[in-house]
Amino acid sequence: MDTLAANYGDIELIQSQTRSVDKHWTKIGDIDRKLIGATVLVRGRIHSSRKQSNTLAFLILREQMSTVQAVASLGDHVSRQMIKFMLNVTNESIVDIRA
Numbered sequence: 001m002d003t004l005a006a007n008y009g010d011i012e013l014i015q016s017q018t019r020s021v022d023k024h025w026t027k028i029g030d031i032d033r034k035l036i037g038a039t040v041l042v043r044g045r046i047h048s049s050r051k052q053s054n055t056l057a058f059l060i061l062r063e064q065m066s067t068v069q070a071v072a073s074l075g076d077h078v079s080r081q082m083i084k085f086m087l088n089v090t091n092e093s094i095v096d097i098r099a
Contacts, residue, residue: 004079008086011096029066041098042068046091057083061095070097 026040044061051057055074060067072078072086089095 002079002081004077004082007077007079008082027066028061028063028068031068039098041096043094043096044068046089046093046095048091049087049089051083051087054080055083057087059086059095059097061097070099 023041026035026042028042028044031040031042042061042063044063047060047062047067049057049059057072059070059072061070072083074080074083
């Protein structure tokens, strides 16, 4: 059993970022060094994904013309099952990531 299963999976689609008044969204194009150490919530399309090992995976997320690389590594908030799940999400899928 994955004790971190609540951290990932299929969720109901939020139709509009403006309807989510309880969430503060960060545009991918606005991510820069000023946000180091901060928690951000982004929504983007998976441009590509790559498995580095059973404990490390990379996603390239795209929002309009901006991209950012997301890294998931086995640890306190990421399980092996989560890495496996995220690598099985198809390209062009819309994902929300809190990091």
